[in-house]
Amino acid sequence: MTSRPRVGLTPSQTVGPYLSIGLTWDDGVYAADPAATGGFWLRGRLLDGAGGAVSDGLIESWQADPDGRFDSPEDPRGGRPFPGVRGYARAFTDAEGGFEIFTVKPGAVPDGADGSQAPHIDLSVFARGMLDRVITRVYFADEPAANAVDPVLRLLPTDAARATLIAARTAEGYRFDIHLQGDDETVFFALR
Amino acid sequence: MTELTLPLPHYVTPPPGAHPPLDYPGYRSTVLRHPLRTPIDLPQRLTEVTGPVLGDRKPTELDADLTRQHSGEPQGQRIIVQGRVLDSDGRPVPHTLLEVWQANAGGRYQHVWDRWDSPLDPNFSGLGRAMTDAFGRYRFITIKPGAYPWKNHLNAWRPAHIHFSLFGRAFTQRLVTQMYFPGDPLFFQDPIFNSIPDPAARQRLISRFNVDDTVPEWALAFDFDVVLRGTGATPFEGDDEPEDQA
16 A cells, blocks of 8 residues: 555646756766766666657756765665766757667666666656656666666566666666667666 | 665655646647557655755746846736645645746747747746745746637637746756736647646645735735645654665
8 A cells, every 4th residue: 555645746847948947057977076086977768659759858967976876865875976986867868869868877776675786877858748757777788797786777668668777888887778669669668 | 785775755745646647648749759659567665765856956036037038028917926836745845946937928939940920039948947936935926828820720829928847956846837827718638738637636726816915006916836746744843753665
């Protein structure tokens, strides 16, 4: 049983096409300092159901630091900053649907009695034509052992579904394309 | 490796109809942009119950006054938009960032893609930022945005609105929405407003005129509270009731 809201929730609405007016941060793409040890570019494209570029989207990221801790007072172990790591970023998509976030690999995150979660980054995706955000997760191709026992990846029905969440290694970091719809549709999550 | 049994909160599940569906054909742009597969339930674990504090992005007072960001005052009806950010347990959400953006008095956005034939206002950018105070309160000074046409259907017009973006305390609480104005005659034909299935939830996006906080000879006041998901805990300090993790 989950408790119900006592006060009615404010509904979501689309960001619309003019989101960059309100949501631009000059340093938004940097979840980590450009000089951070182990820093890399997470790059990808946001694509619609026809394989077309979503050129007016926004990707936001949130992740643990390399020790698997969060710079948030909501972390029950005690929030604390990690030098050079912000943990969050936001990136607009360009004419080709491309986005890029500079970050570091998060550490494994404890998962209570279930053990630990493989290194991962939570993403929110916003765009015109999306009445609510969608949520997905980035995992890393070079963490096969941790991914194999990750409790969230194990919730997914097939290897093909899991594969949509695994970022591939590139020369400058990792690649993670997001397919909103279609045969290659990315796995999205509901936070119920 | 230390394995912790973490006492994590669980943010309440939005009731059916509280949020719009991603698949809503009346809003044409949704057609190719909604996932076809059922989303997987993601347990709310550490990454989901934490979130950025954004203390390094503290806005200035001027950021919350959209009428004083240029050399002159913008055209239009000066208004105050104020309210509280709460969670669904009724608890204020203090020190959280709000970002707002809007069209000018003629319904035109300061954006390269906006081709609506209505003049730009050199004294209006349409961007505001504020942090809630210790009681979850915020206040913007701005002008009332105009309605504008769009191409969703024949003679489609967006009701006047202000976009709001909020983080809350946790990734799970992140919300982007739009605030509307009472008595707008355009609601009936707007698929974005009407995409919210629950009519009572829809009404929560309509601000209320506040005569008491209207400043004589200066500006009309509108109240708009934003309610983010809470943890179902009682709104008092010191309650250590373990959350249901099922």
